[in-house]
Amino acid sequence: MSQTSEIRENACLCYQCGKCSAGCPVAEDMEVLPHRVMHYVGMGMDEKVLDKNTIWMCAGCFTCAVRCPNDIDITSIMDDLRRKALNKGSKCAVPSVKTFHETFINDFCRRGRVHELRMMGEYNMKSGHPLHNASLAPKMLLRHRLHVLPPRTVKGFKKWIRRLLKRS
């Protein structure tokens, strides 16, 4: 379900006030600021930002979306740009974020619910830092905040999600 055309129309409303960039908590780590991203998207020049770190550094906090004077849902435009970057195979500027999202989605697709310990282990392996935060795991287990056993399997979920993902 592509949202691209609708999103472009929406971004055209941007008059570059910069409120999104002013309030963005991660703006200082971004290669292109959010209001510039809106400018590119509005102009149909999405390619300019697909390989920048901005779309992957966005924390998804929705500060920009609720502050925009033109009601542009900037956070969801970032979602759309990420999808587009993945579909096009653009170079990912922050591979750890992409790996995390993919690992998380794979994990809940197995049973319908996330098994946090397994998911974090897989993320560490895939991101090439197998021992990242490893010292935290036993402490989390002791505090009942991580579980060795996986969560209950949701009846019929696996088949449902497989059919769904095959269609899109």
Add this chain to the structure above:
Amino acid sequence: MKKTALYPGCSLEGTANAYLASFQKAMSAMGIEIDELADWNCCGATSAHAVDHALYLSLAARNLELAEKQGYEEVLAPCAACYHRLASANAEFVKKDDLLGKVNSESELNYGGSVKVRNVLDLLANVIGSNRISQQVKNPLTGLNAVCYYGCLNTRIPHFKSFDDVAYPMSMDRIVSSLGANALDWGYKTDCCGASLFVTAESTTYRLVSKIIKDAEARGADCIVVACPMCHNNLDTKQADICREYEIKRTIPVLFITQLMGLAFGIDKSELRLADHFVDADKVGPAA
């Protein structure tokens, strides 16, 4: 109260299990029973919508359809991320013509759009109310200075009438006050903790968390109160390291709102799972 199902979400079964335990204790102390939605699935958290908008809508629709089928009018999602995903999917279904039909047909679902989604703060402040909460207080938290940290996802849903002010919410402050504690004014109520960047871009989130802790410390807070598993994890787990790196004088315990309620209701600390936190929360209580 309308017929409500509890949607605990993955975190409340895992990293934020203390939130679920204390929620159940606090609710039963007030004589409120909320059944769990049967067969619920993950909402997709920060990941599904980040890379696949259609997937997040289908995940939400499946949960909301279950609630409808099981005869519930409302779904209560204590996790702010779960709440945001379910409520914003609902908001999109209302706003965009034909979207629900499209999602239903692509996902082999038949959600009718009738279910309302609430979070814990909305339930406590607007359904249960301060009066009923304060009637339950056996151990007023007099002299305890708390800052209420709402985070991002409890109030910020685009194109949706929020249950509380988006930029300067007060619902949790009112609940904390009804427990006898002082809810302090501060500047970081709705600033972002970095969410899942905590795992993937550590230095960025350390900076964000440090600002929050620094302001809480400067205001003289004895504890930070949260209503989100992600906020809790990010503020609590590495706080000692973050305080050292950013030269913050002391660490501050981070409690779920339902744990603070439990303390005021006289529920045993072990039942509220205060020892699950990394920053020692054992001394949080009325000023001596």
